[in-house]
Amino acid sequence: MTTDNAPTGPRRPLAEARAAHGWTKPQLIARLRRAAAADERTLPHESSLARLLAFWENGHREPDQMYQALLCEVYAATPVELGFAQPPGQSYQGDPDDFAFELLTRLETSARVDAGLVTLLRDQTHNIRLQDRRLGAAAVSDQMRAHIRQVDDLLQHTISPNQRADLAGVLAAASTLAGWQAIDTGELKEAWAHYERGKTAAREADDVAVLAHATAEQAYVLMDLGRADAALAVIEHAHQRDQAKLPPVLRSWLYAAEAEAHAANNDERNALRAMDASASILPSDAENNPEVPYVSLNLAHLARWRGNCLARLGDETAISDLTDALHDMDGTFTRAEAALRCDLAMALLAKGESTHARQEAARARRLVAVVGSTRQRRRLDNLTRRF
Numbered sequence: 197m198t199t200d201n202a203p204t205g206p207r208r209p210l211a212e213a214r215a216a217h218g219w220t221k222p223q224l225i226a227r228l229r230r231a232a233a234a235d236e237r238t239l240p241h242e243s244s245l246a247r248l249l250a251f252w253e254n255g256h257r258e259p260d261q262m263y264q265a266l267l268c269e270v271y272a273a274t275p276v277e278l279g280f281a282q283p284p285g286q287s288y289q290g291d292p293d294d295f296a297f298e299l300l301t302r303l304e305t306s307a308r309v310d311a312g313l314v315t316l317l318r319d320q321t322h323n324i325r326l327q328d329r330r331l332g333a334a335a336v337s338d339q340m341r342a343h344i345r346q347v348d349d350l351l352q353h354t355i356s357p358n359q360r361a362d363l364a365g366v367l368a369a370a371s372t373l374a375g376w377q378a379i380d381t382g383e384l385k386e387a388w389a390h391y392e393r394g395k396t397a398a399r400e401a402d403d404v405a406v407l408a409h410a411t412a413e414q415a416y417v418l419m420d421l422g423r424a425d426a427a428l429a430v431i432e433h434a435h436q437r438d439q440a441k442l443p444p445v446l447r448s449w450l451y452a453a454e455a456e457a458h459a460a461n462n463d464e465r466n467a468l469r470a471m472d473a474s475a476s477i478l479p480s481d482a483e484n485n486p487e488v489p490y491v492s493l494n495l496a497h498l499a500r501w502r503g504n505c506l507a508r509l510g511d512e513t514a515i516s517d518l519t520d521a522l523h524d525m526d527g528t529f530t531r532a533e534a535a536l537r538c539d540l541a542m543a544l545l546a547k548g549e550s551t552h553a554r555q556e557a558a559r560a561r562r563l564v565a566v567v568g569s570t571r572q573r574r575r576l577d578n579l580t581r582r583f
């Protein structure tokens with residue numbers, strides 16, 4: 197006679213692990229759900245999970261990578277201990293019916309997507325964005341990756357065209373945010389991949405604003421690689437394509453990004469022209485615009501951006517813009533303040549005020565340590581060598 201906890205026959209590591217812990221299937225499922233929730237994942241309903249567990253424990257098929265990670269976490273075991281590792285040169289040949297069942301399960305899960313869930317996912321992206329501004333990319337990187345995996349998985353298995361478009365919009369915005377975070381942590385290859393996924397999702401969402409934003413931000417990868425000329429071409433293309441459909445606040449942002457690319461190309465005249473154009477079309481209610489929540493822009497931000505361009509060009513007049521921007525800056529933009537103080541230190545050094553420049557660099561370095569910005573730390577290291 198056997199029980200729910202007692203495996204028989206050939207060695208089946210998963211069944212043995214559950215038996216060793218003395219868990220019933222419902223108890224294991226409850227633990228899997230808690231582990232998945234901590235990773236921002238949604239699992240299928242009870243009967244589907246129970247059937248999957250039966251397949252895995254009987255050795256009829258092997259869990260996919262997501263479930264393997266969850267099982268390893270719940271059992272506090274390695275993949276080898278749970279029997280996941282395959283001998284060299286061998287691969288698991290599962291029953292096609294089992295794979296079909298898993299696909300049906302994922303389709304069933306994604307069928308639960310509705311307007312309310314899309315709103316929750318969109319809000320989750322924005323919440324991560326707000327945390328990122330204060331704490332830096334490193335503090336939210338795990339949360340960001342889990343969020344993108346969940347949205348991407350739902351999108352891949354959603355059938356309704358309307359729901360697909362909504363999910364694609366969420367994925368585009370999340371991927372673009374992840375791209376900027378990867379730039380900040382110095383992971384340029386990863387950033388490029390995030391932006392490519394974001395642009396693809398934006399096209400499915402038919403959202404020209406998100407597409408323009410993702411395209412222009414991707415140009416910063418090129419700038420960090422020393423390809424400022426290519427970056428400028430990408431930003432100009434993003435701005436000119438579907439220009440009439442872009443919200444004014446986004447167009448203002450695009451002009452400012454264009455100005456930064458001109459400055460990186462040592463073109464002061466066009467950099468200032470683009471900054472003037474940005475200021476001229478910035479709406480009075482631009483900040484926290486729900487139409488483009490991924491853009492936060494006001495006159496203080498533009499002053500910081502103008503100062504950044506002038507500091508890049510070695511123009512000491514940047515000090516005035518940067519000082520004004522620092523005075524008016526929202527204290528929740530920790531990483532932005534770190535970048536601003538880097539710029540201010542550069543401008544002060546260009547003016548010959550090395551003592552004041554060192555002070556600003558020291559303040560910037562403390563903020564960089566808080567947000568973990570590899571990008572700004574490299575700028576400070578280069579600046580320190582100039583002192």
